[in-house]
Amino acid sequence: MNDIKLALLGSEGAGKSAVLVRFLTKRFIGEYASNTNSLYHKRLSIDGRQLNLEVFDPCSQSEESKCILEEPLDWADGFVVVYTISDRTSFLNAKNILAQIKESRRETCKGEVPICLMGNKQDLCHSRQVSDEEGRSLAQENKCLFQEVSAAENYLEISNLFTKLIRHVMEQLKHRGDRRRYSGSKSMAKLINNVFGKRRKSV
Numbered sequence: 716m717n718d719i720k721l722a723l724l725g726s727e728g729a730g731k732s733a734v735l736v737r738f739l740t741k742r743f744i745g746e747y748a749s750n751t752n753s754l755y756h757k758r759l760s761i762d763g764r765q766l767n768l769e770v771f772d773p774c775s776q777s778e779e780s781k782c783i784l785e786e787p788l789d790w791a792d793g794f795v796v797v798y799t800i801s802d803r804t805s806f807l808n809a810k811n812i813l814a815q816i817k818e819s820r821r822e823t824c825k826g827e828v829p830i831c832l833m834g835n836k837q838d839l840c841h842s843r844q845v846s847d848e849e850g851r852s853l854a855q856e857n858k859c860l861f862q863e864v865s866a867a868e869n870y871l872e873i874s875n876l877f878t879k880l881i882r883h884v885m886e887q888l889k890h891r892g893d894r895r896r897y898s899g900s901k902s903m904a905k906l907i908n909n910v911f912g913k914r915r916k917s918v
């Protein structure tokens with residue numbers, strides 16, 4: 716069984732939990748606790764392969780809590796970076812997060828870091844502050860997957876994006892010698908318990 720570890724990153728309220736819960740359960744739930752770090756588990760089958768998916772959904776990454784990024788950056792095999800199309804600040808924050816991911820993997824990761832950039836809340840396009848082209852070009856600069864989505868209204872696009880990202884992670888893991896840096900001795904659950912004190916979720 717392959718273990719795949721993803722981290723969700725983005726501004727407060729960008730819709731990280733909504734996007735993830737949409738993918739894992741096909742449902743949209745309006746409100747989520749935002750002051751806790753959560754680790755979600757799900758068994759999946761992609762291309763006939765059984766996967767053990769773990770997704771870390773940290774509480775919001777404000778400027779002051781920048782250090783919170785360090786553990787997921789080290790731990791994850793791939794990243795989902797979420798911004799809101801109706802909030803330019805969240806887009807600028809996503810840009811910073813992408814730069815931090817690249818910087819943290821510069822020495823250890825020879826190939827591309829599997830990342831998916833999601834412009835969420837597409838249903839709020841009447842109050843759009845970030846164009847689709849801006850999102851697309853930021854994704855191209857950083858060699859990551861990109862799509863605008865609406866966790867509130869759409870399942871399929873989100874599911875397809877996660878699936879593409881997981882395929883990319885599986886490809887990268889095949890080519891890497893240091894496949895499981897943390898599993899066993901230093902799991903994310905332990906890291907989170909140590910650093911933050913947290914809940915684990917299964918869906």
Ligand SMILES: Nc1nc2c(ncn2[C@@H]2O[C@H](COP(=O)(O)OP(=O)(O)OP(=O)(O)O)[C@@H](O)[C@H]2O)c(=O)[nH]1
Pocket residue numbers: 725726727728729730731732733734744745746747748749750773774775776835836837838839864865866867868
């Ligand atoms: N209109 C609309 N609202 C959304 C969408 N996705 C999430 N929301 C709403 O945006 C708010 C924040 O969503 P969350 O999923 O909690 O965002 P988050 O990024 O996990 O937030 P933190 O946990 O605070 O970091 C909630 O009120 C959601 O109902 C969407 O696609 N469209």
